Amino acid sequence: xxxxxxxxVNYRPNALALSLRSxxxxxxxxxxxxxxxxxxxxxxxxxxxxxxxEGYHIMVCQSAxxxxxxxxxxxxLLDLRVDGLLVSVSKTTKNFDHLKNAMQDGTPIVFFDxxxxxxxxxxxxxxxxxxxxxxxxxxxxxxxxKILHLSAPLHLLIGKNRYEGYCMALRDxxxxxxxxxxxxxxxxxxxxSLQKHILALAPEIDGVFAVNDSTAIAAMQVLQAxxxxxxxxxxxxxxxxxxxxxxxxxxxxxxxxxxxxxxxEAVRLLIQxxxxxxxxxxxxxxxxxxxxxxRNSTK
Amino acid sequence: xxxxxxxxVNYRPNALALSLRSxxxxxxxxxxxxxxxxxxxxxxxxxxxxxxxEGYHIMVCQSAxxxxxxxxxxxxLLDLRVDGLLVSVSKTTKNFDHLKNAMQDGTPIVFFDxxxxxxxxxxxxxxxxxxxxxxxxxxxxxxxxKILHLSAPLHLLIGKNRYEGYCMALRDxxxxxxxxxxxxxxxxxxxxSLQKHILALAPEIDGVFAVNDSTAIAAMQVLQAxxxxxxxxxxxxxxxxxxxxxxxxxxxxxxxxxxxxxxxEAVRLLIQxxxxxxxxxxxxxxxxxxxxxxRNSTK
DNA sequence: ATGAAAGCGCTAACAG
DNA sequence: CTGTTAGCGCTTTCAT
Numbered sequence: 001x002x003x004x005x006x007x008x009v010n011y012r013p014n015a016l017a018l019s020l021r022s023x024x025x026x027x028x029x030x031x032x033x034x035x036x037x038x039x040x041x042x043x044x045x046x047x048x049x050x051x052x053x054e055g056y057h058i059m060v061c062q063s064a065x066x067x068x069x070x071x072x073x074x075x076x077l078l079d080l081r082v083d084g085l086l087v088s089v090s091k092t093t094k095n096f097d098h099l100k101n102a103m104q105d106g107t108p109i110v111f112f113d114x115x116x117x118x119x120x121x122x123x124x125x126x127x128x129x130x131x132x133x134x135x136x137x138x139x140x141x142x143x144x145x146k147i148l149h150l151s152a153p154l155h156l157l158i159g160k161n162r163y164e165g166y167c168m169a170l171r172d173x174x175x176x177x178x179x180x181x182x183x184x185x186x187x188x189x190x191x192x193s194l195q196k197h198i199l200a201l202a203p204e205i206d207g208v209f210a211v212n213d214s215t216a217i218a219a220m221q222v223l224q225a226x227x228x229x230x231x232x233x234x235x236x237x238x239x240x241x242x243x244x245x246x247x248x249x250x251x252x253x254x255x256x257x258x259x260x261x262x263x264x265e266a267v268r269l270l271i272q273x274x275x276x277x278x279x280x281x282x283x284x285x286x287x288x289x290x291x292x293x294x295r296n297s298t299k
Numbered sequence: 300x301x302x303x304x305x306x307x308v309n310y311r312p313n314a315l316a317l318s319l320r321s322x323x324x325x326x327x328x329x330x331x332x333x334x335x336x337x338x339x340x341x342x343x344x345x346x347x348x349x350x351x352x353e354g355y356h357i358m359v360c361q362s363a364x365x366x367x368x369x370x371x372x373x374x375x376l377l378d379l380r381v382d383g384l385l386v387s388v389s390k391t392t393k394n395f396d397h398l399k400n401a402m403q404d405g406t407p408i409v410f411f412d413x414x415x416x417x418x419x420x421x422x423x424x425x426x427x428x429x430x431x432x433x434x435x436x437x438x439x440x441x442x443x444x445k446i447l448h449l450s451a452p453l454h455l456l457i458g459k460n461r462y463e464g465y466c467m468a469l470r471d472x473x474x475x476x477x478x479x480x481x482x483x484x485x486x487x488x489x490x491x492s493l494q495k496h497i498l499a500l501a502p503e504i505d506g507v508f509a510v511n512d513s514t515a516i517a518a519m520q521v522l523q524a525x526x527x528x529x530x531x532x533x534x535x536x537x538x539x540x541x542x543x544x545x546x547x548x549x550x551x552x553x554x555x556x557x558x559x560x561x562x563x564e565a566v567r568l569l570i571q572x573x574x575x576x577x578x579x580x581x582x583x584x585x586x587x588x589x590x591x592x593x594r595n596s597t598k
Numbered sequence: 599a600t601g602a603a604a605g606c607g608c609t610a611a612c613a614g
Numbered sequence: 615c616t617g618t619t620a621g622c623g624c625t626t627t628c629a630t
Contacts, residue, residue, distance in 0.1 A: 020315045027379075035344040044359070052372075073351075317608060
């Protein structure tokens with residue numbers, strides 16, 4: 001009939017029926033702690049771009065750093081029969097049964113950034129140790145010898161790894177690690193409250209390596225306000241490369257976190273595993289090489 | 300049977316089958332120009348939070364400011380039978396047939412931020428005019444009389460509306476609008492290339508209202524580097540309130556864009572319409588009231 | 599070769 | 615009141 005033909009002209013198969021039949025949804029579930037965060041939104045962007053190219057879709061769920069919500073989200077995504085899960089666990093997650101169960105029931109998972117060693121699967125992380133080593137080495141190579149490290153709590157993995165990278169760089173150059181040059185200080189507010197302490201150390205240091213950009217920028221501002229010139233007197237390096245690093249004056253030398261690449265890589269790994277189903281072995285942890293972006297806060 | 304019972308214990312209905320049967324997916328499709336942008340990621344966050352509470356899910360598609368990709372995304376989301384669409388159109392979109400067709404075929408759409416007057420449906424926008432008026436009025440009320448406006452191109456809606464808000468505030472206070480005090484300058488790079496021009500004007504101005512935060516911050520830096528004190532000599536107000544505004548020194552007084560609220564509101568409107576199907580009338584355009592955040596770049 | 603039927607997992611409608 | 619069935623839209627299988 002004419003009408004039937006007319007319908008066929010812009011006929012669009014129902015993806016729902018298709019999925020129900022084929023047991024494949026071409027949809028990946030994403031569980032992410034916070035969307036409003038430059039790093040995480042970069043990750044989503046990378047995921048979406050690659051997924052789009054491969055004919056997949058992304059279902060985004062925000063755990064808001066809440067364990068319970070993470071569990072509910074996982075369940076909802078499984079109910080929707082997503083082909084796989086992309087997960088960065090919330091800070092409050094100590095129990096991983098919801099994710100272990102998902103894997104046991106046949107839904108592959110790729111962890112990114114916030115990984116768990118309790119679940120054996122593919123993982124993607126950034127090499128914090130190496131990033132910190134590069135940052136510190138760069139300070140040394142541009143003339144610094146006495147480098148203050150503003151660190152995250154050492155019981156956190158990123159705090160520990162970045163601290164150790166800092167130490168390694170110093171040792172590589174036969175510089176002694178001095179305890180008084182390592183300060184637990186990882187927020188802008190921290191810098192302001194420790195201002196006096198930092199300024200007391202300032203005359204004898206020639207470099208600062210901060211565990212993140214906002215801390216680095218706050219330190220720069222405190223130092224500048226008290227007559228120290230950046231980078232002439234003191235070089236400063238951050239970690240993270242949000243857009244802040246290009247806004248500060250001087251612009252901040254920092255370690256890029258490559259969220260976009262991490263997102264792409266996570267999806268690549270997941271799709272790859274979906275293409276080879278049934279294979280339970282060969283899980284890999286991919287470590288993304290950090291990259292130092294040299295700007296004007298170092299010589 | 301025992302086995303049947305055991306299955307029931309952690310039985311989870313297949314949402315796919317359910318959707319196919321009920322013709323409802325409890326899923327909303329989101330088409331957004333860029334994910335990596337503080338405003339847009341705030342919007343997504345707000346959408347996700349409300350959707351989560353209402354039992355809906357969000358399928359995120361990034362158009363990357365690309366018309367073709369926007370069309371493909373729309374089609375894909377319709378294929379997946381999303382219950383409704385949340386759309387902020389790409390900068391390159393001039394033809395709206397893909398969205399008109401979606402509406403005609405019964406999929407409701409809510410536009411947010413980047414709306415089109417070619418498609419009649421619910422819309423949510425921020426009151427740029429009012430925001431600019433508030434920003435300028437605040438400068439006047441803190442003592443400014445000669446206010447430089449760094450504007451976006453006036454052929455863009457946000458450029459036009461913010462410029463007109465600026466003018467209105469001046470007129471409200473019987474201050475003449477001077478052409479030479481309106482500069483087309485809406486990026487950090489712009490500020491740097493127009494540096495001389497801005498500095499030539501600087502001695503006679505006592506306020507700056509910039510069309511966005513990064514422009515405001517760049518202007519502050521240029522002024523400070525040349526001996527002008529902020530806010531003592533010149534008060535500065537931005538627009539947008541990304542996190543940059545709290546990083547700059549001094550912290551920046553700016554108009555909040557309320558992305559999170561906009562996201563929530565868009566989902567609320569869409570779900571509301573889904574709850575009352577068939578009603579083709581009563582489309583509303585909701586204007587979100589802007590909010591001035593006073594920080595240290597104004598007195 | 600083309601066409602009918604079964605079944606993916608579910609629920610609303612109907613029959614017993 | 616419980617149990618069976620039809621059908622959501624599709625593809626794969628099987629029969630013609």
